[in-house]
Amino acid sequence: MTAASLEISGLCAGYGPTRVLEDISFSVSAGKRLGILGRNGMGKSTLFATLAGQTRRYGGAIQMNGENIEGADSATRALKGLGYVPQSRDIFPTLTVEENLFVGLKARPKSAIEEAYAMFPRLKERRRNLGSQLSGGEQQMLTTARTILGQPSVLLLDEPLEGLAPVICEELMEAFGKLAASGEMTILLVEQRIQSALDFADEVIILERGRMAWSGTPKELSQDEHTVETLLGVGGLH
Numbered sequence: 685m686t687a688a689s690l691e692i693s694g695l696c697a698g699y700g701p702t703r704v705l706e707d708i709s710f711s712v713s714a715g716k717r718l719g720i721l722g723r724n725g726m727g728k729s730t731l732f733a734t735l736a737g738q739t740r741r742y743g744g745a746i747q748m749n750g751e752n753i754e755g756a757d758s759a760t761r762a763l764k765g766l767g768y769v770p771q772s773r774d775i776f777p778t779l780t781v782e783e784n785l786f787v788g789l790k791a792r793p794k795s796a797i798e799e800a801y802a803m804f805p806r807l808k809e810r811r812r813n814l815g816s817q818l819s820g821g822e823q824q825m826l827t828t829a830r831t832i833l834g835q836p837s838v839l840l841l842d843e844p845l846e847g848l849a850p851v852i853c854e855e856l857m858e859a860f861g862k863l864a865a866s867g868e869m870t871i872l873l874v875e876q877r878i879q880s881a882l883d884f885a886d887e888v889i890i891l892e893r894g895r896m897a898w899s900g901t902p903k904e905l906s907q908d909e910h911t912v913e914t915l916l917g918v919g920g921l922h
């Protein structure tokens with residue numbers, strides 16, 4: 685597993701005739717962490733779905749390690765190392781935790797699921813439970829672990845903390861921090877919990893009505909009250 689760089693330039697995309705993203709350009713170096721912020725409906729999930737090849741692209745380029753992938757279908761992008769954990773926590777409800785994890789292994793040996801259990805020990809405790817019997821936090825752990833077993837070089841995490849208790853959020857953010865620190869993955873995180881995203885990220889971008897409205901470091905953002913208030917709709921970060 686080796687982290688890949690990601691370069692997005694002039695990306696325009698949407699759904700059928702509806703344009704959502706306009707002229708999005710940014711890059712993330714291999715092994716770095718990008719936080720993507722913005723209020724509801726500003727295009728964050730559409731950006732991830734577009735990177736994963738699940739929307740209509742009107743123009744622009746997506747490069748992983750310098751290779752253009754915007755013309756490839758979703759399955760090919762996944763094979764090239766793009767791992768996407770959607771907001772919907774797509775697990776198989778009628779399969780057990782362990783069976784769900786087997787799906788993520790692709791051609792890897794079954795023993796590799798120990799990597800998932802090392803990252804999320806709760807999943808090992810619940811390995812014989814059905815997906816439908818899991819709590820929201822456990823479902824998030826399962827869908828994340830299943831994607832990571834595929835050894836992605838770029839990982840897209842869409843609002844992993846949504847609706848979860850603070851203690852579970854901490855557990856997840858700690859696991860993401862370890863993954864990022866391993867240097868084996870480039871991680872893009874969409875998150876409404878602004879402080880969690882800022883604690884995690886090396887760089888941040890903010891989307892506003894489908895366009896890039898701001899980019900900089902977490903430190904620059906936390907010192908820029910005007911941007912925080914106008915683009916994120918909150919009065920301050922501390």
Ligand SMILES: Nc1ncnc2c1ncn2[C@@H]1O[C@H](COP(=O)(O)OP(=O)(O)OP(=O)(O)O)[C@@H](O)[C@H]1O
Pocket residue numbers: 699702704722723724725726727728729730731
């Ligand atoms: N499948 C779809 N078909 C048509 N329009 C869509 C679809 N999914 C999202 N949209 C529209 O695209 C725009 C951006 O939505 P998106 O879900 O990307 O925003 P978001 O920033 O991720 O919001 P949230 O934080 O609420 O998840 C919205 O106007 C939304 O209504």
